Amino acid sequence: MKKSRLTFAGLVGAVALAIPFAQATAGDEITRGQLMADTCVNCHSAASAEAGGAPDLSNYPSSLIVSQMKAFRDGERPGTVMDRHATGYTDEEIEALAAYVGQ
Amino acid sequence: MQEFSRRNFIKVVGAGSAVALTGIGCAPHKTRGADKAHVVVVGGGSGGATAAKYLKKYSPELNVTLVEPNARYYTCYGSNWVLGGIVDMDFIEQTYGALESRHGVKVVQDRVTAVDADGRNVRLASGETLQYDKLVMSPGIDFRYDRTEGISEADAERIPHAWKAGDQTRILRQQLEDMPNGGTFVMVAPPNPFRCPPGPYERVSLIANYFKQEKPRSKIIILDQKDGFSKQGLFEEGWAQEYGDMIEWRPASDGGLVEEVDVRNMTAVTEAGFERVEADVMNFIPAQRANQIVHDAGLTNAEGWCPVRQDTFRSERDDNIYVLGDASVAGAMPKSGHSANTQGKMVAASISHELAGRDPVTPTAVNTCYSLVTPDYGISVAAVYQFEDGQMAGVEGAGGVSPTGASSRFREQEAQYTRGWYAGITADIWG
Numbered sequence: 022m023k024k025s026r027l028t029f030a031g032l033v034g035a036v037a038l039a040i041p042f043a044q045a046t047a048g049d050e051i052t053r054g055q056l057m058a059d060t061c062v063n064c065h066s067a068a069s070a071e072a073g074g075a076p077d078l079s080n081y082p083s084s085l086i087v088s089q090m091k092a093f094r095d096g097e098r099p100g101t102v103m104d105r106h107a108t109g110y111t112d113e114e115i116e117a118l119a120a121y122v123g124q
Numbered sequence: 125m126q127e128f129s130r131r132n133f134i135k136v137v138g139a140g141s142a143v144a145l146t147g148i149g150c151a152p153h154k155t156r157g158a159d160k161a162h163v164v165v166v167g168g169g170s171g172g173a174t175a176a177k178y179l180k181k182y183s184p185e186l187n188v189t190l191v192e193p194n195a196r197y198y199t200c201y202g203s204n205w206v207l208g209g210i211v212d213m214d215f216i217e218q219t220y221g222a223l224e225s226r227h228g229v230k231v232v233q234d235r236v237t238a239v240d241a242d243g244r245n246v247r248l249a250s251g252e253t254l255q256y257d258k259l260v261m262s263p264g265i266d267f268r269y270d271r272t273e274g275i276s277e278a279d280a281e282r283i284p285h286a287w288k289a290g291d292q293t294r295i296l297r298q299q300l301e302d303m304p305n306g307g308t309f310v311m312v313a314p315p316n317p318f319r320c321p322p323g324p325y326e327r328v329s330l331i332a333n334y335f336k337q338e339k340p341r342s343k344i345i346i347l348d349q350k351d352g353f354s355k356q357g358l359f360e361e362g363w364a365q366e367y368g369d370m371i372e373w374r375p376a377s378d379g380g381l382v383e384e385v386d387v388r389n390m391t392a393v394t395e396a397g398f399e400r401v402e403a404d405v406m407n408f409i410p411a412q413r414a415n416q417i418v419h420d421a422g423l424t425n426a427e428g429w430c431p432v433r434q435d436t437f438r439s440e441r442d443d444n445i446y447v448l449g450d451a452s453v454a455g456a457m458p459k460s461g462h463s464a465n466t467q468g469k470m471v472a473a474s475i476s477h478e479l480a481g482r483d484p485v486t487p488t489a490v491n492t493c494y495s496l497v498t499p500d501y502g503i504s505v506a507a508v509y510q511f512e513d514g515q516m517a518g519v520e521g522a523g524g525v526s527p528t529g530a531s532s533r534f535r536e537q538e539a540q541y542t543r544g545w546y547a548g549i550t551a552d553i554w555g
Contacts, residue, residue: 048182048183048184048185048476048480050477050480050482051182051473051476051477051485052485053485053486053488056469056470056473056485056486056487056488057488059178059469060466060469060488060489060490062548062552063462063465063466063490063492063545063548063549063552064492064541064544064545064548064549065548066548066551066552067551068547068548068550068551068552068555069544069545069547069548069551070544071547072543072544072546072547072548073540073543073544074540074541074542074543074544074545074547074548075541075544075545075548101504101526101534101537101538101541102492102504102506102526102538102541105506105507105522105523105524106490106492106506106508106522106523107522108508108519108521108522108523109490109507109508109519109521109522109523110508110519110522
């Protein structure tokens with residue numbers, strides 16, 4: 022099923038502005054990629070990693086996040102819960118969110 | 125955090141909104157200073173605190189005021205770990221200092237007594253009135269004691285609900301500590317819909333874990349007001365493996381339905397009055413509805429919850445009011461802390477874009493609910509949501525629960541991720 026309604030402009034924006042969102046300019050447009058990425062930090066942050074939970078992804082290369090999300094989704098990498106999350110996203114969505122989560 | 129600057133403001137309106145600049149159309153009226161719209165957020169739990177923080181992150185130029193009656197907030201998630209003796213109350217305590225000092229949210233410790241939607245203001249118990257451009261309500265739940273004979277909120281010290289964490293959690297923990305070995309703990313589990321669907325069953329699990337270690341001859345009976353529950357297969361698998369026959373679950377249709385509670389004798393009356401279940405400690409979790417404040421504000425439906433347009437969580441009753449978290453009707457999303465958190469971000473993005481005159485952001489949301497069967501045995505349910513046919517719906521093929529029959533290593537990993545989840549989500553909300 023085709024889910025992404027990401028516009029071409031939004032996708033370009035997400036990739037071009039691949040900076041941590043705390044540094045974003047005041048009141049910048051919030052892309053779908055950013056909003057999706059902001060749901061990742063519940064489990065993936067410095068705080069979660071420090072507690073022995075899921076890794077902090079903010080220093081991961083975006084390309085690695087893309088490849089691992091696709092691997093979880095496509096059953097090539099086993100997971101406890103990430104396989105269940107990754108199946109919720111299209112290629113485009115994974116690329117858009119990875120641009121914000123990683124660097 | 126980044127300071128608001130005139131240059132940034134011009135950049136924002138230049139990029140997106142001639143409307144806001146010229147003050148025509150639906151531009152917000154300004155209540156504080158020439159350029160700043162004011163958003164009032166009611167309730168400092170997972171939904172409200174997230175919305176307040178992310179409003180300032182997405183739109184640093186906004187004035188954001190969070191109204192919350194308590195200086196300390198105890199998360200409901202994690203409160204079962206307190207009841208099981210795994211962590212202390214301090215562990216689940218959250219405060220509002222970082223929202224103010226790091227994120228620029230104005231936190232007002234007060235209670236909202238009335239909402240004037242036409243006048244766009246809220247009145248506080250202190251007598252102060254706050255004008256708003258947008259109002260975000262994340263007030264949580266209230267209890268419906270009227271569904272069961274014999275028990276009322278006044279009995280909550282003797283028979284705690286412990287479904288709003290804090291003193292109630294302390295009371296129930298103390299009762300469990302005082303209970304003799306060989307005693308019976310009875311939980312009356314609520315009918316749908318209610319806050320934290322797996323919560324009653326994690327609670328029973330961790331109380332069983334405590335009994336197994338300290339009071340192994342004790343017994344647990346769940347009198348359920350429904351015939352099934354979240355992660356049921358996983359819980360039942362874990363209970364059989366870890367606790368033998370200590371836990372007995374009675375569904376509503378087979379002895380679980382409680383007609384009356386005899387508070388003085390700590391007894392639940394079931395089977396149309398023919399069966400009396402005596403307890404040494406009883407946990408009565410009542411039926412639920414949205415908090416009274418949203419009823420008074422006219423934001424609820426006949427079932428007692430708040431209907432919203434689920435792509436933005438804007439109230440169906442008022443264009444300038446948003447309702448999120450447990451109080452809202454949110455399609456497939458459960459009433460969970462994680463749902464409220466992800467909805468808080470959706471609301472913040474929606475308001476941010478609307479006030480800047482931009483098109484709405486396409487909604488996206490997730491939920492992950494971890495539960496502990498023992499401190500080293502975690503299970504989860506997860507989902508990814510999209511907006512479809514007017515509702516937040518689970519993405520087909522995604523989500524679901526942990527596998528049954530998994531290895532102990534898998535359960536240990538999920539228990540570890542449970543702790544990581546708690547640290548991560550609380551840092552995201554209050555950090």
